[in-house]
Amino acid sequence: MRFVLDRVLLLFGIISSCLAVSCPWPCRCTWVVDSLYADCSRRSLQIYPNFDGIPVEHLDLSGNQFGEFPTQYADMDSLIYLDLSNNQISAIGSKTLIGFTSLRTLLLANNSIDSWEALSPNEAFKYAPSLKRLGLDGNRLGSFGNGESFELLTSSSLTELEISSCGITTIGGDQLVNQLPGLERLNLANNKLAQIAALPSRTLRDLDLSNCSIREVSGFFLEALQNLEALNLSRNTQLQFDTLSEDPILTYVLRKLDVSYCNLDSIELSGLPQLTEIRLRGNLLRVVDATTFANNTMLEILDISQNVLRLIGQDAFANLKRLKSLNLAFNEIARLDRNFIRNNDVLVDLNLSRNVLQKLTKIVSNSVRTINMSWCEIASIESTALSSLSVIQKLDLSNNLISDMPTFMRSETLQQLNLANCRLTTVRNNTFREFPELADLHLNGNRLTSPIPPYYFGSNKFxxxxxxxxxxxxxxxxxxxxxxxxxxxTSKPAKIKDKNHLRCAAPAIFYGKLWEFACADVWIVNARSSSNGEKAWSVIMITLFGLGVLILGYTCLQKFLRKQKIRQSDRELEENDEELRRIRDLNDRILLEDATPSLQHTQEISLLPSYEDALRMPKLVRPVKSMMDLSGPERTRNSRKLRRSQTHADGEGSQSEAEDGLQLDSRQRFRSVEMLSNRDKERTAQYGPYRRTGYMEYNQSGSRRFSIEDSRFPAAHLKTQNLQSAEQIGNFQSYENSPYTKRRPKIAEIPPFKRVNMMADSVEFLTDPEYEDMGSKHGSPFAKRKPKTPILPPPPTMKVSAQVYTLQQSPVLELDPAIEDYFSAAKKQASSSTIASDFQELEEPELRSLPDDNRSSVSRSDVEQDLERGKRKKRKNSASRRVSGSFTAANAAESSSSDSEHNVLVHKPMRETLF
Incomplete structure (x- = not known):
């Protein structure tokens, strides 16, 4: 599979490369490694194709009809190979090769060049400095190296020259060496050279003079070629190569000699001691003995095939210690000595085919691996024939007359045994038992009729x-x-290699049929049974494969869902982090804005009245949310109207006019240095964020304050709200210069809210004296402090349970005056309230006149009117003390002894209490 893939990729690369280079029509361009080949051969072209911009290295233009040399390719610097063979080129100019600086191979074989002069040999090839190979085969040149100077081939770079079949009859001498100083290979085959002159060359290594009608090779000729290594003199049928020559051959350089098909009946090679390869096939040699190759101890390849050898001496090859291949095929050898190759320790290949041995006898060799004895008319085999071939691997006995294999024939190394086209009729159970390494067995073309039991090959595991x-x-x-x-x-892996040649010869109805077709009707049942088994296995395998695919898909789906869930969790976490970051930024911005008062807030603070002006201002009885509620004219008018509607329901004009014109009290309020210092301390004091409650104590001056130590107050960030803490109220120390100085309430030091009933609405409900009349605070220490009230008729007795309940809202509400007159002549009642609640807001009820049964009577006495006015002022004073700074408090309902008085709704705290 990998091989096929590689081939496909290579083909795809070749196709893509061909498309990429835009090869001109009708040429075919291919990339071989990193070289571009352009094949334009045998296209009958008369005009050269255009290769401008194409980096062609190998260009084949052979087999066309070109008449001139392509000088337009001189600008192709990449061109190194140019084949112009089998065209009609007749001449090459002296400057034709100008520009072909990279050209290494130029082939001009089989053109119309009639002489060396047409090639301009002394000038043209000087302009190709890289030219190594020049092919001029098949042209009519006539001679070589013995003409005029302008006919001498001149090239300092040429190493290989091919001028075979050129009609050359004579060869020059010294001029060849002088004009071709680098020539290494010269091919003069198929020329009519009756006689060869000396070629003094120190560079020539390979000379081909085959089929040249040479009769004799002198020693002087070989001595002139000082470095000649290979000489081919084959097919010179009149050649004399023996000791009878007047000039014997002697050279110590020649390595390869081919004198095949020269009709030699004897040969003398003693003058060539360095020969490593000699080919003597197709001659008339009859005897080969110990003296034939006595001086050729360096021989490695010896071919004496196709001779008339009948006898091989015992020591004929004894001196050839380096012999690797020996070919004795196509001779008339009838008998072989068992020791004729015993001394050849490196001999590997022995070819004895086409002889007349008739019997395979024992051959001794410790090195031979391949023996070919086919077509030797062998009829019998000795059982010990292979016992002395210790490393034999391949034995070819095909096309012999062998009818039976010996019983005890054995070989521990034999791997291939060819008994094809013999006369074997039977195969016994021990025929191949002693060939444990046997892997390839040819029994085709014999006379076997009965099937061979498979267990006969039980020992042949390979x-x-x-x-x-x-x-x-x-x-x-x-x-x-x-x-x-x-x-x-046929069972996989199939051992049979010629299945299409397994045909039946009997019975007659099956003659010539293949085994499968002849026995198909009988074997179909077995085929079906086997097919059913295979089908069952196929179903099982497909089922298992499907389950595997399902499990894999489920696993992948689970992994995908898990990853999706993790990504979703990460995304949610990022969103939460982003949301928390936004909230944190918003809180930081809010705290920064609260910590850094704006310009508008600074202006509002700067517009606040001074302390003397604040003391001169009327005091609020009802809670207000800001100073803006009092500064507006409409608010002032509405407040006056509200007071007027609350206090004068029966239309008393004189009294409302007296209250509208408030007069300043003759007593002047002055600022206290101690009050200002205490306020400065209160403003600069550092309180813990979790200290919420504390205890009251009196200083020497008589004013009350909260103890900073062991006290807990609201957190620092709550002080930015528009609320006033209990600490600020407790630390107020300006009673010395206040009209309320004479009213010094006692503040009992009790544990914080230990005696508070959790069903009460607020702290104000327990500490405000206005709720004491209801009789619901018997356990409070403030219950004994009751304000002094005028003596009135005893009210009906009211029974109050021990628990504190939330007051019900009366259908008719009575509101106190919004502003108290500090400077009126009436005596102000002392309030028993100690700590005003600064954490409640009073929801304003519907403003309307409250019915008053006492005021409806015209005959009311003056005493009763004074008593009613005193009660209203008492309520105003107690409410005004609970309202401090910008905080709001609920108007507590006045507990009356009379059943006709109504209660006022007190709302629950709208902020976090002191608990």
Missing amino acids: LDQLWLGDNPWICDCHNPLFMEFYDFL
């Missing part, structure tokens, strides 16, 4: 290739052995 075709098999389809043998051959 047997994987069997040829059994072209035998006259008797197809007994009902024979279990026949079926078993067929299964043995």
Whole structure:
């Protein structure tokens, strides 16, 4: 599979490269490694294709009809190979090759060049400094190196020259060496050279003079070629190469000599001691003995095939210690000495085919691996024939007359045994038992008729290739052995290699048919059973594969969902972090804005009245949310109207006019230095964020304050709200200069809210004396402090339970005056309230006149009117003390002894209490 993929990729690369270079029509361009080949051969072209911009390195233009040399390719610096063979080029100018600086190979074989003068040999090839190979085969040149100077081929870079079949009859001498100083290979084959002059060359290494009608090779000729290594003199049928020559051959440089098909009946090679390869095939040699190759101890390859050898001496090859290949095929050898190759310790290949041995006898060799004895008319084999071939691997006995294999024939190393086209009729159970390494067995073309039991090959564990075709098999389809043998051959991996040649010779109805078609009707049941089993296994495998795919898909889905959930969690976490970051930024901005008062807030603070002006201002009885409620004219008018509607429901004009014109009190309020210092301390004091409550104590001056130590107050960030803490109220120390100085309430030091009933509405409900008349605070220490009230008729007795309940809202509400007159002549009643609640807001009820049964009577006495006015002032004073700074407090309902008086709704705290 990998090989096919590589081939496909290579083909795709070649196709893509061909498309990329835009090869001109009708040429075909291919990339070989990193070289671009352009094939334009045999296209009958008369005009050269255009390769401008194409980096062609190998250009083949052979087999066309070009008449001139392509000088337009001189600008192609990448061109290194140019083939112009089999065209009609007749001449090359002296300056034709100008520009071909990279050209290495130029082939001009089989053109119309008639002489060396047409090639301009002394001038043209000087302009190709890289030219290494020049092919001029098939042109009519006539001679070589013995003409005028302008006919001498001149090139300092040329190393290979091919001028075979050029009609050359004579060869020059010294001029060849002088004009071609780098020539290494010269091919003069197929020329009519009756005689060869000396070629003094120190560079020539390979000379081909085959089929040149040479009769004699002198020693003087070989001595002139000082570095000649290979000499081919084959097919010179009149050549004399023996000791009878007047000038014997002697050279110590020649390595390869080919004198095949020269009709030599004897040969003398003693003058060539350095030969490593000699080919003597196709001659008339009859005897080879110890003296034939006595001086050629360096021989490695010896070919004496196609001679008339009948006798091989015992020591004929004894001196050839380096001999690796020996070819004695196509001779008339009838008998071989068992020790004729015993001394050749490196001999590997021995070819004895096409001889007349008739019997395979014992051959001794410790190195031979391949023996070819086919077509030797061998009829019998000795059982010990292979016992002395210790490393034999391949034995070819095909096309012989062998009818039976010996019983005890054995070899521990034999891997391939070819017995094809012999006369074997039977194979016994021990025929191949002693060949444990046997892997390739040819039994085709014999006379086998009966199937071979598979257990005959039980010892051949490596047997994987069997040829059994072209035998006259008797197809007994009902024979279990026949079926078993067929299964043995065809079961995967199939051992049979010529399955299409397994044909039946009997019975007559099956003659010429393949085994499969002849026995198909009988073997179909077995085929079906086997097919059913295979089908069952296929279903099982498909089911398992499907389950595997499902499990894999489920696992992938789970992993995907898990990753999706993790990504979603991460996304939610990021969103939460972003939301928390935004909230934190918003809080930081809010705190920064609260910590840094704006310009408008600063202006509002600067517009606040001074302390003397604040004391002169009327005091609020009802809670207000800001100073803006009092500064507006409409608010002032509405407040006056409200007071007027509350206090004068019966239309008393004189009294409302007296209250509208408030007069300043003759007593002047002055600022106290101690009050200002205490306020400065209160403003600059540092309080813990979790200290919420504390206890009251009196200083020497008589004013009350909260103890900073062991006290807990609201957190620092709550002080930015528009509320006034209990600490600020407790630390107020301006009673010395206040009209309330004479009223010094006692503040009992009790544990914080330990005696508070959790069903009460607020702290004010427990500490305000206005709620004491209801009789619901018996356990409070403030219950004994009751304000002095005028003596009135005893009211009806009211029973109050021990628990404190929330007051019900009366259908008719009575509101106190919004502003108290500090400077009126009436005596102000002392309030028993100690600590005003600064954490409640009073929801303003519907403003309307409250019915008053006492005021409706015209005959009311003056005493009663004074008593009623005193009560209203008392309520105003107690409410005004609870309202301090910008805080609001609820108007407590006045507990009256009379059943006709109504209660006022006190709302629950709208902020976090002191608990």
